[in-house]
Each structure stands twice: as structure tokens, then as C-alpha cells.
Amino acid sequence: MMVLQSFIDGLLIGGVYATISVGLSLAFGVMRIINWAQGELLMISMYIAYAIFMALGVDPYLVMVLTAVIMFGVGYLLQNSIISNLLARETAREPISVLLFTSGLGMFLSNGVLAVIGANPLSVITQYSGKMIVIGNLYFSLPRVISFFIAVVVTILLYFFIQRSEMGRAIRATSQNRQVATLMGINQKKIYNIAFAISIALVGMSGGLLLPYYTVSYSIGTTFSFKAFVVVVLGGKGSILGALIGGLIVGVIERVGALFFSETVAQMFVFLIFIIVLLFKPNGLLGEKDLQ
């Protein structure tokens, strides 16, 4: 029973890992860049969600929508005004300047929060906090269940958006071969802007999803970055469903591992998966082979 409880708890948190990682994976697949400030942007999203919640006092899931919209704008601006210029200068296949820039951004954000807001962790009490869903002997915290469903539904919606819509096809085409896609009349810059903005919007959404049950402090960025890397490698770069499955797997391993051993040992298992995947299946569970 304990195992089942931990398993489901793992799935619940894994859903949120998935939305954080899907954005990272999308940008990695389309633009071949990793946003090294992903975890720090999540931290900022949580602070924004916190501020909105404190100021307006509205439902936390409405706050989530607002945060996602704000972060969409942040992502669009960041890509349109800065990262696109960095990419335009790069001739190498893997743009190092973007890595350096986003690393600097991450350091700036986490320490900026430390300097301005301080090291005290913040959390909110919402109308969902502390509520439980009881099924037989199993107890589930309500905000976690709601967050999980929103995360999974949004990820699946995004999958269909990428697979079926015109914009999604253009994004996929650009990720497969940007020269040919450009020849077919796809505006590469616009695609990059949209893809990156979606990636950051998902982070914003995850910030909103975590707020009702997760304590935010300036230093949570690296923890989430670490998990997101593992999920992206596990799922395969650019694969949305891969990131979803990867997120769930990481969540489950963390919870079940913590039940039998300890939190640290569970993290070691997560790292172990990272190593095993790199060894035996470097393209990930659902990733496509790198064509270029």
C-alpha cells in the first residue's frame, strides 16, 4: 500500500517535472540550444505567481494562467531581441554564446533574488492547501492532483498542437532541417520566437502549478534544472511525449526510491538513469536520431 501511495505521489509530481522539461526539450530540438536558466526562470515564475496571488488573492489556477502569459511575453522578448542575435552570429552547430548568456542570466536571476528578496523561503496558503482526496487507504493532496491533471492535459494539448497545426508543422520542419524549411517559405525567426516563448510559458505555468504546495526560495533553480536535464535526456531531445513519460518516470523513481532508501539515494537513482540512458540509448526513449 505504501508503495502504491508513493508510486502515485511520484506520478503527481512527475507531471509538473514534465511541463518544465517539455519546454527545455522543445527549444533543444528546434534550436539546438539548452536554456541554462530554465530552473532560474521557474524560480522567477514562482515569485511572480506568489506576487500575483498576494496582490489579487484570486484562485491559484487563475494565477497560473496569468504567470504563463507573462512568461510567454518574457520568452518572446528574450528570443526576439537577444538570443536571435546571438544565434545569427554563430556559425558552429552548437551555439556556445547562448549557453554562456543563459548561464549568466541564471546566475544574475538567482543571486538577484537573494540580494533583493533575501534567502527566506516563501509559501502560500490557498483554499486548496491541506485538502485531501481519500480513496480507500490512499491519501492524495488535492493541489497535487489538480496540478498533475493540468500539467498532463497541457502537455498532451501541446503535442497535438505540434503534430496537427500549421504552426506546429512549421516548428517541426524547422527542427528537422532549417535550411530546407526556410526555402519552403517558413519564417525561421518567427518560429524560433514562438518555440522559445512556448518553452518559457510552460515554465511560467509550472511555477503557478507548484506554488500551492511547493516552497519557493532563490536557490531552487538548480534542483529543477538537474531534473529537467535528466528528463530531456531520458525522453529524447525534442520529443514532447518523451518528456512527459520521462517526467513521470523521474517522479516515480524519486518517491519510491525515497520510500525504500532515502531522498539522497533516490536522487542517485535519478542520476543513474541519466548515465544508463547516455550509455545505452543516447537518443532517449522517444527521441529521433540527429539528422544533421
Add this chain to the structure above:
Amino acid sequence: MKKLNLKSGFLIVISVIGLCLPLFVSNPYTLQYFISMLLFGYLATSWNIIGGYAGQMANGNGVYFGIGAYVSTCLFTYNNLSPWAGMLIGGAISALVALGLGRLTFRLSGTYFTMATVACLHLIRLLVMSNQYLFGYEIRGAQGIVLPWKGESIINMQFTGKVEYYYIILAFFVIGVLVSYHIKTSKDGYYLSAINTNQEAASSLGVNVMHMKLKASCISAFMMAIGGTFYAQLYSMIDPSRVLGYDLSIQIMLYAAVGGRGTLAGPIIAAFLLSPLNDILRGTLGTTVSGLALVIYGLVMMLMVYFIPQGLWPFLRDKLSRAELKAQTAERK
């Protein structure tokens, strides 16, 4: 010929200043600034071997610094082993970890290597933070270890003043720069630079890409670990958030990137210019506004990457040689 004289003259002046500095600077706090300049110059030089010459962005390379600090400290505290021997063991362990990570990730695109180094850093920090004992050594988790005082001696690498530490790190720094210079100008250096420019082309011309990258990564890790031992002996205390922090890794990478990756002098210049900022801000503002120096570093990094992507030193060198050219043409007229 004239230029060569200028260069060697400059080097001689710098060396004399470096050697005689403690004669003029008696204040230990001021000397501390110079020690940390040299330490970060040394670390940035170490990082530059893998991140600059080989072009493999090791974002989490501070992990080797932490491993070095912990290994030598445990051996010193509990086994009475001199840090001079401990640093070699820490270096060897770090090089082994680098070898393992490299073997796994170097055949994939560089992003995977970067992710693996960061993931490794995170894992080891977690491991140290949440365990009171590790491999039978009492590491005291997040609290960290305070090194016991075993008497002032070179063998213990413990001194009451700062002057001795200054000379030790000066020696490490000089050795590090010589190693870096040797690698850059040797056959290996050209191989690495070929890999950095175009890996496929280098491979097709017979460069053993995997071997070269592993070599660079191991040397860099070994040097980094020795820096960690020095840090532990200097401050007599280590804890995971300091020696295994992500910010430290980024800070070291930042000096190399801002100064000019792949150049010999760039990382050193940037470390000398930027690292005192941390100490000075801490000295003037105290701990009330922590993290401020790192905020500035982050900002400097973003601005530099955006406006002077090649780095400070190549930029200045370019400007200088252009000015020289202009002067020459003006002379001819």
C-alpha cells in the same frame, strides 16, 4: 625583435612584482585579495584547457574543485595525511570522474557533456549535503568540516599568516600557466584547437578526438582539484554550498569566457580584474547584501557575450594591433 623584448620585459616586471608583493603588502586583508586573484586565475586557467582549448563547455567543473577539497581534507583530518599528498589523491579521483563522464558523453553532442558535468556536480553536492558519514569519513553534511590545527608547517600546509599561502598559490598559478602554455603550443594544443574549430574535419584528418578530449578533461579536472585543496587549507573550513556550489562553477567559467576562451592570457586577466570585486563588496557591504557580486558577474557575462563575444583579451589585442598598424602607415607617409 622589438616586440619580443617588450613582451619579455613585461613578463619580468610582472614576475618581480609578484615575487616581492608581500614585502610591500603587510595587511593580511589586502594580501587576501591577491591570494584570491591568483586562485581564481589558476582555476580559470584550468577550466580553459577543457572549455577554451577543447571547446567543451564544462559548466559543472567546480565539482572537481569540491572533490579535491573534500578528499584532501578528509585524509588530512582523519588520517593525518599531508595535504600535499592528499591533493594528488584528490586530483587522481577527480581525473577518474572526468574520465568516466567524458567516456559517456564525448561521443554525443557537446550539450550532453555540459549537462552531465552539471548533473554530476548536483549529485555530489546532494550526496555530501545529506550524509553525516561518507566512505567512513565524518563529513558532517551541510555543516561542513573544520580543519583541525596541526601546527604551522609546510607539510601540514597550515600557517598563521597569509604570506606563505600567497607564495604557494603563486607557485601553483605559475605552474598552471606553464602547463596551459605548454598545451597550447604543443601538438596536443593544435589538435584541441582543430577539434574546437571543426570536430569532423579534425577527425577525418586523423586526430583522435575522443582521446584528446579525455586528456584535456582529465588534466583540467586534476588542476581544479588541487585548487580545491588549497582553498580548504587557506580557509580551514569547507562546506558543500561553498566548494560544491553551482555558482562557483559558473564563476570560474565566466572568467574564462569574459577574458577570452582559448587564449592563454584572457582568463587570467578577467580573473584578476573581476575576482577582487567579490572580496571588496563583501568587505564594504558585509553580509547584509549577499550575492551582489554574483549579480554583477551575471550581468557582466551577459553584456560581454552580447557585445564582445570573442572576449576581452582578443578584443584588446585586436584594437592594439590595429592602432599599431595605423601608426606604422602614418610613419611611412
